[in-house]
Amino acid sequence: MDRKPIIEIKDLTFTYITKIASEPAIRDVNLTIYEGEYVALMGLNGSGKTTLQLCLNGVIPNMITGDYIGTVLVEGKDTFETPVREMAKTVGMVFDNPAFQMSQMFVAEEVALGMESLGISHDEMHARVPKALELVGLAGLENRSPFDLSGGQQQRLAIASALAMEPKIVVMDEPTSNVDPIGKEEVFSVAEKLNRERNMTVIMAEHEVEVIAAYATRIVVMENGRIVLNDTPQEVFSHVEEFHRMKLRLPQVTEFAYQLEKDGIANFNGKYPITLSEAEAAFKGLLD
Amino acid sequence: MATPILKVENLQHVYPGGVVALRDVNLEIKPAEIIGVIGQNGSGKTTLVKHFNNLLKPTSGKVYFNGTDTAPLTIQQMAKNVGYVYQNPNQQLFARTVQEELEFGPRNLGVSEEEIQERCEAAVEFFGLQDLREKHPYRIGFPLRKLVGMASIYTMRPAVFILDEPTTGQDNVTTQTVYRLIHRLRDEGATVICVAHDMILLAEVVDRLVVLRDSLVIADGLPREVFANHTLLSSSHLIPPQITELSLRMRTDKDASSQIYLSVDEYVNAVKKSRMK
Numbered sequence: 001m002d003r004k005p006i007i008e009i010k011d012l013t014f015t016y017i018t019k020i021a022s023e024p025a026i027r028d029v030n031l032t033i034y035e036g037e038y039v040a041l042m043g044l045n046g047s048g049k050t051t052l053q054l055c056l057n058g059v060i061p062n063m064i065t066g067d068y069i070g071t072v073l074v075e076g077k078d079t080f081e082t083p084v085r086e087m088a089k090t091v092g093m094v095f096d097n098p099a100f101q102m103s104q105m106f107v108a109e110e111v112a113l114g115m116e117s118l119g120i121s122h123d124e125m126h127a128r129v130p131k132a133l134e135l136v137g138l139a140g141l142e143n144r145s146p147f148d149l150s151g152g153q154q155q156r157l158a159i160a161s162a163l164a165m166e167p168k169i170v171v172m173d174e175p176t177s178n179v180d181p182i183g184k185e186e187v188f189s190v191a192e193k194l195n196r197e198r199n200m201t202v203i204m205a206e207h208e209v210e211v212i213a214a215y216a217t218r219i220v221v222m223e224n225g226r227i228v229l230n231d232t233p234q235e236v237f238s239h240v241e242e243f244h245r246m247k248l249r250l251p252q253v254t255e256f257a258y259q260l261e262k263d264g265i266a267n268f269n270g271k272y273p274i275t276l277s278e279a280e281a282a283f284k285g286l287l288d
Numbered sequence: 289m290a291t292p293i294l295k296v297e298n299l300q301h302v303y304p305g306g307v308v309a310l311r312d313v314n315l316e317i318k319p320a321e322i323i324g325v326i327g328q329n330g331s332g333k334t335t336l337v338k339h340f341n342n343l344l345k346p347t348s349g350k351v352y353f354n355g356t357d358t359a360p361l362t363i364q365q366m367a368k369n370v371g372y373v374y375q376n377p378n379q380q381l382f383a384r385t386v387q388e389e390l391e392f393g394p395r396n397l398g399v400s401e402e403e404i405q406e407r408c409e410a411a412v413e414f415f416g417l418q419d420l421r422e423k424h425p426y427r428i429g430f431p432l433r434k435l436v437g438m439a440s441i442y443t444m445r446p447a448v449f450i451l452d453e454p455t456t457g458q459d460n461v462t463t464q465t466v467y468r469l470i471h472r473l474r475d476e477g478a479t480v481i482c483v484a485h486d487m488i489l490l491a492e493v494v495d496r497l498v499v500l501r502d503s504l505v506i507a508d509g510l511p512r513e514v515f516a517n518h519t520l521l522s523s524s525h526l527i528p529p530q531i532t533e534l535s536l537r538m539r540t541d542k543d544a545s546s547q548i549y550l551s552v553d554e555y556v557n558a559v560k561k562s563r564m565k
Contacts, residue, residue, distance in 0.1 A: 045431045045459045096457065150329050177457045180329045180485050182525045207459055210530045249460045252531035252552050259556040265563060279534050 006169060006201050007033040012070035014051060014060055025051040026225040038195045040212040041205040042248060043222035049205040053171050057091035058084045089118060092162030096174040108142035110157055114165050132164040136190050152183020156190055169201040188215055213251045213274040237274045253279035291355045292316040293448060293479045294340055299349035301335050309335040311503045320474050324490040325483045327500035328525055333483050337450050341370035368397050371446035375453040377437035381425040386417055386436050389425055393444035411439040431462045448479045455486045467493050487529045491550040499524055516545045531555055
């Protein structure tokens, strides 16, 4: 794998300015993300996932100000010194509630909106809109209203709008918390496709551990603004007791394997199954 | 047999414009039951539950609350019987502070001031809202705002709670709070109807699942039975919890629903028991 750093976060601490003196939302964060990684951000609400994501395109500290210490380099560019508009060409953002992002009458306009703000020519926009819709499986819906789409379709439209700006990195904040199971599957498989086929770097905050285990190449776990675990899913999910302490859920098959090991029924030497197929293989013979 | 708290007879609902959202639905819900209503977006679940508190009126058919036809009752009259907690708390909350939000419902029902304060105390304690009482609901984060939405219905003490996707956007800690709430409501004698996609909630918390597809109830039974029905699940695009799926794949007798496990603990205990033999 090409190990080219695309994001480098160094000693980052950020505190929102509120009326009351508050604690830093993220503190002493050091993180290097390489091109083509699919990184899942985990942690309880309030652990700093969203704040960290907003630092990746410079919205923090350029639009949301506060006490900002440290540096974030995206493709070598310091996000503090680069206009947010400029960063949008590299980093696409998708939020948890797609309906909040929709503002236009037609799907095509929704996709074009971000490009307009980048000053991309009309001809170029016309070329990119169908391409972006095609990528997320919404080809041909240009003239529909965004509000007539299902939750999963709306979320994919939000992704298409981000993709039309042709970013190298797409950042998603709990992109499936408002869609049904089919919609979830749609969103995750689009993200996976972009990651695999286009080598796009995906950074996704998500609570659904079973899905994270199936798709992510790396997991970063945050607690009280700090990174506490940062490794492959296999390695991160082997820290079962750490997860219990943080009150985070593990994939059910991992929890199951851990419990059986604790009761002396099985032995995994710390390498617990994390997906259904791994579990099926691991338990064949054992549970018959 | 006790009178059902809710009974739906030959319910049909056609939206203006002719879209048929429900076709001939029949359902009986007992007091203190916990029901999960599942189905894809557009299957009719929300339309169905909105008939329980008169937010929607049947095109044809009947809805009974505790044996009484609800047709002549207004939404206000039904509000003290059936509380509806919205998926998005922004559709529900309007007061300037959390405390006012909690007081509004019972005051509107004519509950005494003393009783209102008692109920607020209980709600604040249970939902952990101690530090938020004087805050504006929109100044607190989405997950907690959602708990405020539930707390403000809780202070009205309705006999039936409808919870629309109570765990979306919640993390594991607040999700557990919601699960505990559901059990507590049942222990206090209330009926809880959850419209949800959260498969762990549907497997581990509810007593009974009602599955909707294309405006019809296509299954109504114990979670264990519903999750054992592969054809039904895949045709409704429902995925059982991972641990249930594992037990479905591992079971030796394909007809034994006794070999289907709905939670990690249940599966672990079953394995331990079979080892001891």
